[in-house]
Amino acid sequence: MNNYKKIIFKVMPILGLIFCFIYLNRAAINVVYSDYLRITINYLPDVGNPEKFFVQDIFTRIPITFLVRIINVNLFKFSTMFDMTLGIISLVLSAFVIAKYMLNKQMGILELLSVIIVIFSLNKWEMLTNGTGWVHFLAFAGFYHHYFLIDKVLTDRELVYNKTRKYDERLILLAPTILTLLIAGQYCAVYSVTLFITYMWLIYIKRDNKYICRKYVKYFIAALIPFIIYFISNALVTEATITANVDERPIITAFIAEPLYFMKFLAASFSGVIIGNDTAIKYFIEPAGSFKSTYIIGFVIIFMYIAAIILNIKRKIYEKTLFPIMLIVAGIGNHLIVLMSRWRFGSIEYALSSRYSLQFQIGIIGIMLTLFIVRKEYKDKIIEYKNAKAKSSYCKYMIKVICIMFTMVFIIGGNIFTSVVEWKIAPYRKENFRNLAELALRYEEASDEELRAFQYPPERVRKALKILEENKLNVFR
Numbered sequence: 001m002n003n004y005k006k007i008i009f010k011v012m013p014i015l016g017l018i019f020c021f022i023y024l025n026r027a028a029i030n031v032v033y034s035d036y037l038r039i040t041i042n043y044l045p046d047v048g049n050p051e052k053f054f055v056q057d058i059f060t061r062i063p064i065t066f067l068v069r070i071i072n073v074n075l076f077k078f079s080t081m082f083d084m085t086l087g088i089i090s091l092v093l094s095a096f097v098i099a100k101y102m103l104n105k106q107m108g109i110l111e112l113l114s115v116i117i118v119i120f121s122l123n124k125w126e127m128l129t130n131g132t133g134w135v136h137f138l139a140f141a142g143f144y145h146h147y148f149l150i151d152k153v154l155t156d157r158e159l160v161y162n163k164t165r166k167y168d169e170r171l172i173l174l175a176p177t178i179l180t181l182l183i184a185g186q187y188c189a190v191y192s193v194t195l196f197i198t199y200m201w202l203i204y205i206k207r208d209n210k211y212i213c214r215k216y217v218k219y220f221i222a223a224l225i226p227f228i229i230y231f232i233s234n235a236l237v238t239e240a241t242i243t244a245n246v247d248e249r250p251i252i253t254a255f256i257a258e259p260l261y262f263m264k265f266l267a268a269s270f271s272g273v274i275i276g277n278d279t280a281i282k283y284f285i286e287p288a289g290s291f292k293s294t295y296i297i298g299f300v301i302i303f304m305y306i307a308a309i310i311l312n313i314k315r316k317i318y319e320k321t322l323f324p325i326m327l328i329v330a331g332i333g334n335h336l337i338v339l340m341s342r343w344r345f346g347s348i349e350y351a352l353s354s355r356y357s358l359q360f361q362i363g364i365i366g367i368m369l370t371l372f373i374v375r376k377e378y379k380d381k382i383i384e385y386k387n388a389k390a391k392s393s394y395c396k397y398m399i400k401v402i403c404i405m406f407t408m409v410f411i412i413g414g415n416i417f418t419s420v421v422e423w424k425i426a427p428y429r430k431e432n433f434r435n436l437a438e439l440a441l442r443y444e445e446a447s448d449e450e451l452r453a454f455q456y457p458p459e460r461v462r463k464a465l466k467i468l469e470e471n472k473l474n475v476f477r
Contacts, residue, residue: 013095016120027426083131090137122422123276126354190333267298269351273360274414331363
């Protein structure tokens with residue numbers, strides 16, 4: 001493995017970092033709105049007050065954000081740009097983990113470039129420009145790293161037990177507690193279930209080796225305990241959530257009554273990671289007057305998931321590496337959890353929302369890694385059959401490689417197209433943020449209709465902005 005390739009694999013995530021910073025400069029400014037207003041009312045100005053931290057549902061409030069909020073308020077005057085910067089850095093950490101995995105598996109530079117395009121796609125514009133989402137980027141970086149460590153340790157065929165391996169095994173045990181209770185918040189559900197499925201599968205296939213099984217059971221328990229603690233904390237939630245115009249029916253009742261709606265919602269959510277919300281509305285929904293195009297794209301992605309799972313099982317890729325299939329399982333779980341939590345708002349557009357792209361892309365990356373591994377095997381077969389002059393077998397594997405290439409073009413092309421569309425929209429978003437900043441400075445005289453631009457109830461907007469004004473924070477500094 002030459003040094004040139006190692007350097008390229010380290011440089012590409014950094015290029016993604018630079019790209020995101022340029023985008024933020026083009027699309028956002030330092031102004032509070034939406035979730036920031038809720039945070040202002042609940043935690044400011046005395047961000048260091050222990051009574052606001054030590055509450056019965058502490059783990060649902062993501063403890064790490066308390067520390068970062070203290071730093072932000074005291075050093076940066078409650079800057080949204082500070083949070084956005086943390087989000088980008090966390091996204092880069094995810095890219096470094098995946099680049100490290102791909103380097104270890106001897107994948108090519110162009111293959112890494114393909115994944116980097118997906119990771120830094122601007123289909124996540126809403127998460128990038130709303131700084132409160134920085135901790136979710138950090139959570140996913142942690143998920144990727146934990147899955148990577150599991151793959152590294154549990155698929156290692158060498159018997160050498162060195163200090164590095166011992167450290168990795170301890171981190172596998174500790175990671176669920178750190179991520180589930182301190183960083184992940186509600187995202188811990190799919191993360192934990194992915195771990196449960198992985199460990200149960202490993203226990204099953206290694207059931208004849210009691211020593212190995214005991215180790216997997218230990219890992220399982222290490223993931224289960226923090227998940228139970230979080231579940232209990234979630235049951236004790238005291239912070240009110242403002243919701244309106246939602247379907248109050250149980251999900252089973254609603255599904256029986258309207259199964260087609262749920263199928264459409266799910267299909268649209270799968271398409272969202274390829275084309276993005278604004279791209280879908282501008283180029284697919286409005287011209288056609290329906291969501292049909294997004295449904296078709298969604299079902300294509302669902303087929304890709306099914307094909308990737310079959311390939312992992314049929315070719316026993318999981319025996320060589322667990323990382324791709326874990327990402328695929330997590331991706332499916334994220335689609336299902338968004339469906340279960342957002343169907344009740346009664347709009348298909350919720351499935352296409354940019355805020356879920358970070359959750360959905362984990363599965364797409366798993367599909368891409370699976371196809372890269374299979375493509376390498378197919379290429380070896382093509383060379384073998386070509387030399388043996390086995391024409392029919394040679395053609396069969398050539399067709400398979402071509403199908404993989406078309407799949408990559410579909411995924412990468414969709415993400416590039418979405419990024420280009422969002423790049424063009426970015427100046428208009430910045431102008432909107434400037435208007436919000438100007439409106440915030442005259443909030444006392446603004447009408448309720450004007451204050452709704454902050455995506456929060458007008459009376460609470462006034463309350464939050466008054467706190468910021470009195471303490472000279474954010475736009476009032």
